[in-house]
Amino acid sequence: MKNILKFCLVGFLCFATLPARATHIVGGEIQVRHTGDFNYDFLLHLYFDLINGTPDAKDQRIRLTIFSKVSKIPMDSVFLDIVFEQEVPYTNPECKADSVRLRTKYIRYLKNFKLSPNRYNNPNGYYVIWERCCRNNVINNIEIPPYTVSTNPVKIEKGVGMTFYTEIPLVAQGQNRTPFINSSPAFAIPKGDYLCVGRPFTMDFSATDADGDELSYSLVAPLAGNSRPFPDSLIIPKPKPALYAEVVWIPPHSTLTPILHDFSFPSHRFNIDKNTGILRVIPSQVGLCVFSVRCEEFRNGIKIGEVRRDFQFKILSCEVNNKPTLTLQTGTQGGQPTFYKEGDILTLTADNACLTAWGKDPENPENLSFKLVPLNFTLRANVFSPASGTTRGINDSLRSGFCWDKCLFSKKDQAGNWIPYDFYLIVGDDGCPANLMDSIRVKVLYLPTQNSEPTLVSDAPVDASGQYDYTLTKQVGQVFEFNVTGNDADNDLLELSMEGIGFNPAELGMQFESKSGKGNVQSKFYWSNGCAGVTQQDNEFILEFTLREQISCERREKKFRVKLLLIDKDVDLTTFLPPNAFSPNGDGYNQTFTMNNLPAENCRFKFERITIFNRWGGKAFESTDRNFKWDGGDFPASVYYYTVDFKGQQYKGTVSLLR
Numbered sequence: 001m002k003n004i005l006k007f008c009l010v011g012f013l014c015f016a017t018l019p020a021r022a023t024h025i026v027g028g029e030i031q032v033r034h035t036g037d038f039n040y041d042f043l044l045h046l047y048f049d050l051i052n053g054t055p056d057a058k059d060q061r062i063r064l065t066i067f068s069k070v071s072k073i074p075m076d077s078v079f080l081d082i083v084f085e086q087e088v089p090y091t092n093p094e095c096k097a098d099s100v101r102l103r104t105k106y107i108r109y110l111k112n113f114k115l116s117p118n119r120y121n122n123p124n125g126y127y128v129i130w131e132r133c134c135r136n137n138v139i140n141n142i143e144i145p146p147y148t149v150s151t152n153p154v155k156i157e158k159g160v161g162m163t164f165y166t167e168i169p170l171v172a173q174g175q176n177r178t179p180f181i182n183s184s185p186a187f188a189i190p191k192g193d194y195l196c197v198g199r200p201f202t203m204d205f206s207a208t209d210a211d212g213d214e215l216s217y218s219l220v221a222p223l224a225g226n227s228r229p230f231p232d233s234l235i236i237p238k239p240k241p242a243l244y245a246e247v248v249w250i251p252p253h254s255t256l257t258p259i260l261h262d263f264s265f266p267s268h269r270f271n272i273d274k275n276t277g278i279l280r281v282i283p284s285q286v287g288l289c290v291f292s293v294r295c296e297e298f299r300n301g302i303k304i305g306e307v308r309r310d311f312q313f314k315i316l317s318c319e320v321n322n323k324p325t326l327t328l329q330t331g332t333q334g335g336q337p338t339f340y341k342e343g344d345i346l347t348l349t350a351d352n353a354c355l356t357a358w359g360k361d362p363e364n365p366e367n368l369s370f371k372l373v374p375l376n377f378t379l380r381a382n383v384f385s386p387a388s389g390t391t392r393g394i395n396d397s398l399r400s401g402f403c404w405d406k407c408l409f410s411k412k413d414q415a416g417n418w419i420p421y422d423f424y425l426i427v428g429d430d431g432c433p434a435n436l437m438d439s440i441r442v443k444v445l446y447l448p449t450q451n452s453e454p455t456l457v458s459d460a461p462v463d464a465s466g467q468y469d470y471t472l473t474k475q476v477g478q479v480f481e482f483n484v485t486g487n488d489a490d491n492d493l494l495e496l497s498m499e500g501i502g503f504n505p506a507e508l509g510m511q512f513e514s515k516s517g518k519g520n521v522q523s524k525f526y527w528s529n530g531c532a533g534v535t536q537q538d539n540e541f542i543l544e545f546t547l548r549e550q551i552s553c554e555r556r557e558k559k560f561r562v563k564l565l566l567i568d569k570d571v572d573l574t575t576f577l578p579p580n581a582f583s584p585n586g587d588g589y590n591q592t593f594t595m596n597n598l599p600a601e602n603c604r605f606k607f608e609r610i611t612i613f614n615r616w617g618g619k620a621f622e623s624t625d626r627n628f629k630w631d632g633g634d635f636p637a638s639v640y641y642y643t644v645d646f647k648g649q650q651y652k653g654t655v656s657l658l659r
Contacts, residue, residue, distance in 0.1 A: 027047045066126055115171045122170055126169075129239065139160075142247040182304060185208065196318035206278070277295065321429070345444070347444075357370055376421065379405075418447070456486045476529060496547050592631050641654055
């Protein structure tokens with residue numbers, strides 16, 4: 001429900017009119033992003049007060065300085081230019097009204113800069129800073145000292161500076177200058193919301209890390225640094241190494257209590273979750289309050305860097321907006337609904353993976369929406385149906401179905417214990433300045449359904465050597481034939497296929513039809529082989545058969561291999577003794593030259609041709625018929641030379657033609 005403020009809000013930061021240079025900075029942070037080959041994007045994210053700041057107060061270029069953490073020697077200065085600007089968005093865009101006057105601009109500065117691996121190799125790392133004056137001078141939780149800015153007439157101005165601070169590790173390590181690749185954590189652009197006294201407030205201050213490093217969040221004191229309003233040289237002071245002065249808190253404010261709350265209720269306290277970066281508070285007093293969030297990054301348990309974000313919240317007295325309530329129904333028992341209790345571990349299975357979320361709100365009407373915030377896993381899709389809707393008062397509820405991702409099974413730790421999924425279920429309204437929410441922290445075990453392993457067998461002979469699963473030996477001309485069968489006790493969908501290892505079975509005439517079906521598949525292998533696959537006496541062909549079990553979330557496979565040994569027919573080429581003379585004289589004996597005792601043929605050795613030459617090399621006769629006959633023709637009596645070409649071998653000899 002949209003709410004109207006009890007009084008006119010003057011700004012998000014809403015401040016008295018002072019020189020623009022002194023009252024324009026809301027907050028921000030420095031980010032360093034690896035881009036390759038020791039090049040890095042240096043970014044400064046700045047939040048600028050659009051109500052009280054002026055265009056002259058916006059720096060078109062800023063200078064970052066890099067210091068060594070150990071020696072505190074300045075390493076480099078990096079000059080950044082503006083590359084992007086946009087107004088900070090609201091959680092509920094309808095809350096952005098002119099009367100509210102909450103306007104903050106996000107400005108991004110950027111410069112790509114190379115960090116030499118020969119210089120940036122100190123294992124203790126480095127830090128990057130930017131100092132600037134001034135913070136908004138009506139902040140209520142820190143002291144803002146006065147400064148004399150002119151003497152004739154005397155003019156006093158209040159202001160306190162700020163220092164943005166980020167730590168980065170070395171970029172190369174060891175004598176070989178091995179790259180140590182790292183990008184600092186990246187905060188998201190925050191919402192421009194204000195807070196209301198007595199109303200729960202939540203904002204996500206989490207960051208993302210491109211390298212997958214572990215992140216930890218904490219509250220730290222904002223840094224005041226060395227800048228101040230006057231003289232001009234101190235508005236942006238000359239870079240100095242740490243330590244940097246912290247802001248001075250106005251009691252009872254402190255680093256851990258930058259916003260006042262009811263100390264008697266732990267749930268009201270200002271805190272940030274160290275694992276998620278979620279910031280929560282129920283403020284108890286109006287005011288403008290500054291604070292700082294530190295995000296530290298760890299790799300293999302060792303801290304390698306940190307980013308500090310300064311920010312401010314405006315707390316107002318707002319019209320009453322009642323908080324919605326959330327319950328999670330887990331089922332029914334004895335005809336009555338059962339509900340989840342925080343701290344319990346809920347066990348779900350594929351047959352029982354759906355729950356019911358109920359949202360209620362006393363407002364009439366009220367728009368409610370559901371969401372899930374995972375803490376130790378990644379959400380792949382929206383799980384609510386419907387995700388939002390409207391209620392009509394305290395006696396009305398919004399029901400939403402909530403079904404667990406059917407493929408997101410729980411896993412076990414090293415000790416063999418199941419690890420529950422941890423998440424928040426949240427229902428929120430559309431109130432101003434931001435949604436009021438109720439949440440339930442839920443822990444779920446989603447156990448995988450027991451699934452029998454499929455089986456894949458063949459009626460081919462088992463390979464006695466154990467090198468393959470099955471083996472068959474045939475001579476050329478004999479048929480290879482066997483069945484392949486896949487079975488699954490769970491009646492899951494099966495797919496059966498075959499492939500040759502290093503060859504294409506179809507090119508050799510091998511036949512096997514891929515099959516699919518539920519629970520059982522069978523197909524026959526058939527090869528009426530010929531000489532196409534013969535290159536030597538013993539010819540091996542390895543076939544791999546695969547059975548794929550297609551279930552809802554995974555594909556499991558069974559395989560076996562079959563060796564086909566195709567043996568060529570034996571051919572004895574050593575006993576080949578052709579005749580060495582013939583006499584075509586008409587007496588009926590030895591009239592032609594022929595070779596009746598040619599060796600038997602196989603796939604590698606086949607008669608191709610005989611060629612007969614006279615003593616001068618002229619061709620006298622040629623034939624491709626192994627049953628050839630040469631009657632000598634009109635050639636004179638003489639000695640003739642011949643070559644017999646077998647596939648893969650050649651024989652030479654002489655024959656005498658006698659007249």
